Amino acid sequence: MKFLFVADPLESFKIYKDTTFSMMREAQKRGHQVVACEMSDVRWQQGEAVTALVREIHLTGDATNWFTETASHRAALKDFDAVVMRKDPPFDSEYFYATHLLGQAEREGAQVFNSPAALRDHPEKLAIMEFPQFIAPTLVTRSEADIREFHAKHGDIILKPLDGMGGMGIFKVGADGLNLGAIIETLNRDGAQTVMVQKFLPGIAQGDKRVLLIGGKPVPFCLARIPQGGEVRGNLAAGGKGVAQPISARDREIAEALGPILFARGLMLVGLDIIGDSLTEINVTSPTCFQEITDQMGCDVAALFIDALETALTSSPTA
Template sequence: MNFLFVADPLDLFKTYKDTTFSMMREAQRRGHRIAACLPQDLGWRSGGVVEAEVLRITLTGDAEDWYTVDQRERVPLKDFDAVLMRKDPPFDAEYIYATHLLEQAEREGARVVNKPRALRDHPEKLAIMEFPEFTTPTLVTRSDAAVRAFHAEHGDIILKPLDGMGGMGIFRVKQDALNLGSIIETLNKGGAETIMVQRFVPEISQGDKRVLVIAGQPVPYCLARIPQGTEVRGNLAAGGKGVAQPLSADDRRIAEAIGPKLFARGLLLIGLDVIGGSLTEINVTSPTCFQEIHDQTGCDVPALFVDALEAQVRAG
């Protein structure tokens, strides 16, 4: 098969942990051809089809010089067996434009994973609001007064921007409300931007768990990202320690309820963030943690994903 990865610059990959790299490696191991491009390499000329300036690459197995470029060429996206949208956030206007180009490519016959419309329809923090039975009390608002009322009701809260990633911009405010006004102003920019506020879940001390769901089915192990020292954030990018562990009953219950619904909407791969028994985020853009789970448990997550990708391509 012939796969195109729309991703971040290859030279920025940290191959020892990068999930997109692990997908590429497994695909090449099975004999599939690999190409890569950036979102800005997509283009569409009137009267034509959506194309991309791509790099045909071969993985070398070397930790440093991990790929070679075999060819540079401009290729219609519909000529690939699958186009994998793996660009990391921010989920900004340029990301949205890229999904529109990818959706046009779908109309021309391309298979895009995850489905572009589904990416737009499921902003990673807002998506949890569809499933209140699994979430801690949550508020989405621009209003200073609404945030203050939510804090008065719940006492210990987390505030976060809707477009953050890797734990960026996350604040905890306890019962004393110390700096609450300043934090609200920083995040909502004087009421110009919408933010999310959630009741604090103390089980964060046991880890912010990434539960992977492939083709509607949960991977049997998750990665618990455990905060270190005085840090409240478990994100690996914020210094959290990743510990792979079997799914709990709550993890499985949440994944089995949500996974099939989102798979039916075109989301082949999602990452659920679960703290205690509460769903806190649904990652759809570029879910990670494949290699950490594989390295610690032997569960071959990249193989499970490529199995599902091949099955989807063969199904037509």
């Protein structure tokens, strides 16, 4: 089969931890052809199918020069067996437009994972609100008064922008309310920007767990991203330490409840963020942590993903 990975520039990959790289490596190992492009390479011209200027590559096994480019040409997305959307956040206007181009490619016959419509319909922070039984007390608002009322009720709280990533823009406010006004001003910009507010979860000290769903089923191990040096953010991008571990009974309960629902909506790969017993985010754009889990626990997550991708392709009506 021929797999097209829509990703960030290949030259920017940190292959010792990059999840897209691990997918490519497993695909090539099984004899599939690996092809890559960036979103800026995708074009939809009047009267034509959606195409991209693609790079056919071969993974070398060399840590320094990890791939060679064997060919470069323009190709219709519908001519690939699978298009794997792996462009990293932020989910900005360009990402939004990209989902529309990929959606048109789907209408032409391309099989895109994750589904472009599902990417649009599941903003990673807001998506948890559909599952109130699994989340901590949470408020989404532009109102300063609402935020102050939530703080008065719950004491220690976390505030964050809806479009943040990697722990960016996350603030903790204690029961004393110190700096709450300044933080609200920074995040909601006089009511112009929506803010998510959540009750602070002390379980963050044991890690912000990334639980992966592949083909609607939980991977049996997760990566707990543990805050370091007085931080309240466990994100690896914010200096958190990644410790792989078996998923807990509660992790499995959440994953098995959400997995079939999200998979049915076209989400082949999902990263659930869980702190303690509470779901905090549903990551769908470009979930990571494959290599950390594989390296520490011996569970080949990339193999599980390619298994699920092959199954989806062979069971498709267009296969």
